Amino acid sequence: MDKKSFLKAGHPPTLLAAFLYFDLAFMVWVMLGPLGVQIAKDLNLSHAEKGLMVATPVLAGALLRMVMGVLVDHLKPRLAGAIGQVIVMGALLAAWKYGIHSYEQTLLLGLFLGVAGASFAVALPLASRWYPPEHQGTALGIAGAGNSGTALAALFAPGLAAAYGWTNVFGLALIPLGAVFVLYVVLAKDAPDCPPAKHLTDYFKVLRDRDAWWFMFFYSVTFGGFVGLASSLTIYFNTQYGLDPKTAGFFTAACVFAGSLVRPIGGNVADRVGGIKSLSVMYVLAAAFLAIVSFNLPNAWLALGAFVCAMLALGMGNGAVFQLVPQRFRKEIGVMTGLVGMAGGIGGFYLASSLGYSKQITGSYQVGFLVFAALALLALAGLTGVKTRWRTTWGAAHLTTAKI
Numbered sequence: 001m002d003k004k005s006f007l008k009a010g011h012p013p014t015l016l017a018a019f020l021y022f023d024l025a026f027m028v029w030v031m032l033g034p035l036g037v038q039i040a041k042d043l044n045l046s047h048a049e050k051g052l053m054v055a056t057p058v059l060a061g062a063l064l065r066m067v068m069g070v071l072v073d074h075l076k077p078r079l080a081g082a083i084g085q086v087i088v089m090g091a092l093l094a095a096w097k098y099g100i101h102s103y104e105q106t107l108l109l110g111l112f113l114g115v116a117g118a119s120f121a122v123a124l125p126l127a128s129r130w131y132p133p134e135h136q137g138t139a140l141g142i143a144g145a146g147n148s149g150t151a152l153a154a155l156f157a158p159g160l161a162a163a164y165g166w167t168n169v170f171g172l173a174l175i176p177l178g179a180v181f182v183l184y185v186v187l188a189k190d191a192p193d194c195p196p197a198k199h200l201t202d203y204f205k206v207l208r209d210r211d212a213w214w215f216m217f218f219y220s221v222t223f224g225g226f227v228g229l230a231s232s233l234t235i236y237f238n239t240q241y242g243l244d245p246k247t248a249g250f251f252t253a254a255c256v257f258a259g260s261l262v263r264p265i266g267g268n269v270a271d272r273v274g275g276i277k278s279l280s281v282m283y284v285l286a287a288a289f290l291a292i293v294s295f296n297l298p299n300a301w302l303a304l305g306a307f308v309c310a311m312l313a314l315g316m317g318n319g320a321v322f323q324l325v326p327q328r329f330r331k332e333i334g335v336m337t338g339l340v341g342m343a344g345g346i347g348g349f350y351l352a353s354s355l356g357y358s359k360q361i362t363g364s365y366q367v368g369f370l371v372f373a374a375l376a377l378l379a380l381a382g383l384t385g386v387k388t389r390w391r392t393t394w395g396a397a398h399l400t401t402a403k404i
Contacts, residue, residue, distance in 0.1 A: 022146025051356015061117020062345020069338015224347015
């Protein structure tokens with residue numbers, strides 16, 4: 001890919017705004033995970049309750065991505081994103097001012113934090129619509145690297161909670177959120193060729209296309225694995241290896257940074273060698289390393305190495321999936337981003353909650369990890385089954401300049 005042609009092809013300020021918005025939104029989306037050790041101690045939560053607490057924002061974000069996808073195509077991405085940011089800041093302000101005093105209140109806050117998770121359905125179309133097919137993987141990889149916000153939460157939230165109390169972390173988060181909101185309003189612009197809004201019933205027509213379901217399943221594994229681990233690993237390292245919350249947060253941040261920072265690389269590699277080939281390799285690697293960590297490695301450092309490798313594979317897989325989606329559903333990219341993103345969040349909810357229930361019922365996290373590793377292999381089998389059809393229909397060389 002020619003770097004100069006990429007810079008000339010789109011709108012860099014909007015790409016930057018999409019990244020920053022996505023980054024800070026993801027930071028607060030998974031905030032309950034890094035704060036989970038302190039919250040669970042103060043509210044006396046069980047393993048299953050801890051799992052559901054960190055999984056609730058993920059599920060809420062998944063379901064709201066569909067809603068946000070509809071808003072994107074009706075209001076355009078820039079306005080939809082601004083509305084979402086105001087709602088999240090309002091929820092954090094209320095949590096900081098009035099406090100969180102029960103398990104049920106953590107779940108309620110988690111529902112509002114889900115709006116931040118729905119930012120996925122805004123940031124990607126906001127960036128995507130500015131770029132031609134041959135640059136989709138790179139552009140969406142850069143915008144999607146906002147996943148790194150989950151690492152910021154893991155890196156700073158436990159330490160801030162220890163210093164100031166975990167309730168005050170919600171107030172402190174408003175500072176960077178407010179700054180990014182201002183930058184977003186100034187920098188972000190809607191692409192001139194935004195497709196006209198459709199009737200609501202038209203959005204569900206895309207579900208009649210079997211390829212939509214395949215993309216939803218593929219992303220439920222790559223992104224589901226990423227966000228499920230990002231939400232759970234602080235609690236995992238604390239429970240499994242006895243690390244204090246701050247150190248467990250550092251370990252989690254290392255894993256999440258790995259998965260986030262390679263997402264643009266995953267998109268770029270997919271642009272070069274084809275999304276199908278790249279994604280196939282990532283499924284194999286993710287399944288292998290998730291299986292390895294399931295066997296309760298003897299120390300936290302070995303576990304960290306295995307999780308970093310798993311997150312590298314999942315992060316590059318995220319970039320590969322979204323190199324393919326715009327090629328197949330360019331005109332429906334808003335609703336497809338919402339649908340595929342929703343499926344990714346559901347996968348994350350499943351992983352985060354299943355790890356908690358696995359620990360609660362069996363005394364070990366092994367079953368939760370092994371089942372998700374099996375899902376990665378099932379996704380590989382599905383991708384192998386559709387690749388020939390994709391490469392000879394919508395992905396044929398005479399129909400697109402992108403490598404499929």
